[in-house]
Amino acid sequence: MKIHEHQARDLLASFGVPVPPAHLCTNAQDAARLYKEITDQAGTDLVVVKAQVHAGGRGKAGFVKLVRSADEATEAATFMLTNRMVSNQTGPEGLPVSKLLMAAGVDIAHEYYLAITTDRATRQNVLIASAEGGVDIEEVAEHNPKAILKTPLHPLLGLQPHQARETAFRLGLKGKQVNQAVKTMTALAKCFLAKDCSIAEINPLVLTPPTDAHPDGQILAIDAKFNFDDNALFRHPDLQALFDPAEENPAELRAASHGLTYIALDGNIGCLVNGAGLAMATMDTIKHHGGEPANFLDVGGSASEQAVTEAFNIILSDERVQGILVNIFGGIMDCAVIAQGIVNAAKTYKNNDGSTGFQVPLVVRLEGTNVEAGREILKQASASLPTLQAATDLSDGARKVTVAI
Ligand code: GDP
Ligand code: MN
DSSP states (O other), X not given: OBOOHHHHHXXXXXXXXXXXXXXXXXXXXXXXHHHHHHHHXXXXXXXXXXXXXXXXXXXXXXXXXXXXXXXXXXXXXXXXXXXXXXXXXXXXTOBOXXXXXXXXXOOOSEEEEEEEEXXXXXXXXXXXXXXXXXXXXXXXXXXXXXXXXXXXXXXXXXXXXXXXXXXXXXXXXXXXXXXXXXXXXXXXXXXXXXXXXXXXXXXXXXXXXXOSSOTTOXXXXXXXXXXXXXXXXXXXXXXXXXXXXXXXXXXXXXXXXXXXXXXXXXXXXXXXXXXXXXXXXXXXXHHHTTOOBOEEEEOOSSOOHHHHHHHHHHHHHSTTOOEEEEEEEESSSOHHHHXXXXXXXXXXXXXXXXXXSOOSOEEEEEEETXXXXXXXXXXXXXXXXXXXXXXXXXXXXXXXXXXHO
């Protein structure tokens, strides 16, 4: 599960990371009002306006703007609230923006990158840091990997003080900056474990220019991203409360409410499969035959007829779907339940033109428990299933659906 930047900032602050205060706003009038409020309080005319969406790359996409007047704040807010945010981390359709974060603009002397995640190769958590943080961190990782410092964390000891200090020195920090950075790294490591994160990232972690009050500058987190392990969410009601359904794919939410695992993809062949492994194999086989899967839909081992019917509704709600492949290898799953679910869906599915039934080609491969009964149900209902073709095996099914669309 992901959260918004404003939530991530609050979470980091609760662990002791220095984060500048921020405000939320949802319309352009509020943006002008907040601009005045923030500038009055902070004694600066610089304010940052940031779109709150579950994706990064906002800076480059024009969805993080520094403004110097209430009019500029209104303009930035209007732009962000009326355009979809398209970045290298979203699809080409982008994400709608309904909330903005506004904060006093921070003077930046240098931007650093700091994150903790799990390194699957070494099966250890790893602290990742770079003195080349900011919006180009992906390019740095690709073209100058030496600039990315990685420190493996001991499974029991976690981030040790000497590791944090060494990282701070290697980032080139000096004087009082070192202890500030150590404190931030330690807090991030604590938060990562306590909240069962899969990634906890601060980019940029900034150093501010020296002032009389802070001759060595200040270390501040001005952007943060988190991803949490969904399987551990049951023990974090505080995190569950941060879930924002508006950021999720509606079809995926609808599927989850019926106990189905659905992930939307870009192709045009809808897949209905039981078991994640079989779903993977099905998508591979479709690709092998030159097709493109439109989704990954796993009805699991014990789906009801209603769930199967709902699965069809979800698949067909994707307007790109031009054909469906059902691939069921019944173990615990009863093929008759699947067949009845297909028939019910065909009888009740309403097309845009008002007619009922499936208009797209439907290829069904059923094998396993109670398969004869399942085939009989489909045969009896053949009048309701004019586009149905039976497949003898997975490869035959993938070929047939690819040819049919
Ligand atoms: P992202 O592009 O989605 O990761 O959004 P960020 O919050 O990281 O902002 C992108 C970039 O905008 C940062 O790397 C900074 O260079 C700049 N930026 C963001 N907030 C401020 C600020 O308060 N002051 C200044 N000077 N620059 C900022
Ligand atoms: Mn960022």
